[in-house]
Amino acid sequence: MPRERQSVSDTVSWLSFPRQAYPNFYLNTERIRHRFHGYLGSITQFSESVENSGEVNASMKALFLDAGIKRGHGGSVNMAWDLIDPLPQALVLRAHLAAAGEVHTDARSAPVTDFVLARGRGGIAQPPQLADSPLWGEVGVSPSVVTEIAAEQRRQAAIGTSGDPAPLYWAAFANTDRGLVVSLLGDASLIGTDVRSYLGLDMTYCIFGQKLRDWHSWTLLSPLHVWVEPPGTANWG
Known part of the structure; x- marks a missing residue:
């Protein structure tokens, strides 16, 4: 809802x-x-x-x-x-x-194309060896889910879009109260912050975008804006 x-x-x-x-x-x-x-x-x-x-x-x-x-x-x-x-x-x-x-906070129940704000402890896995990142095991994401995410990353990199022309896609994810939410971030649209400096830190990941589809145990969003906050009470809506 x-x-x-x-x-x-x-x-x-x-x-x-x-x-x-x-x-x-x-x-x-x-x-x-x-x-x-x-x-x-x-x-x-x-x-x-x-x-x-x-x-x-x-x-x-x-x-x-x-x-x-x-x-x-x-x-x-x-x-x-x-x-x-x-x-x-x-x-x-x-x-x-x-x-x-018009913004859902439960990505799982949101209709496809609706706007979602997903917030939870998460991380970001960098290309091109996304599937080999040790981050997945550290946060408890199963190998089968990692395989699905990596396959979707390769699919998006193969087709590309005018909004994300770079062939490299980072995988940002948030473990929300209602399940795992993932967005694939085109390298060309990463801004300002040195993403690598936040790899491995305990942060709350916030993903604002539109729902694309559900897999068995995770949901994919088409990202509009992604940021991080310190753990704790949300301050950004």
Whole structure:
């Protein structure tokens, strides 16, 4: 089932959290742009409701502006196409979907193509020897599941996409309360953070994307945004 609709107060609290507080591993700018534009009408209405709540601070207004949303004359909302930044777009998109009750936290029960936010202890296995990574055994993922993940990695690397043109795909995973969730991250869309410096650390992995399919004991998401947090209470929605 989708998560419950998020109140305006909760949304304001989430959006005001520093967006660079935790390392962002992956951002698929092409997919983010397409999804953001697809929801543009409802996102602009969402931004108006948040700004009209009276709880908006300067950093939150800057976040909306960086996503390309700005106030015109007479208070109308329009898009500033020359100001668009994909990370703020990803954050605003996810906040809008959460406020509308359209983000699942149980990937297993989510319908295919629906938006999912998977969060749990996890890791990231690097290519090209993904199947040989000792990480899988350390976290209790069975050899048969590793074989399935490696086969899907090879399949995606063979077909490629315009959003992920590089042939190398990292496997990020989160052990959630409802099972193992995996996303294959195109090397070309890894951003900023040195992913290798976090290999083997006890971190909470957060994967925001759309469900592709279920295997017997794991679920695959098409990733939009992937980041890590310290273990403990979630701060990012």
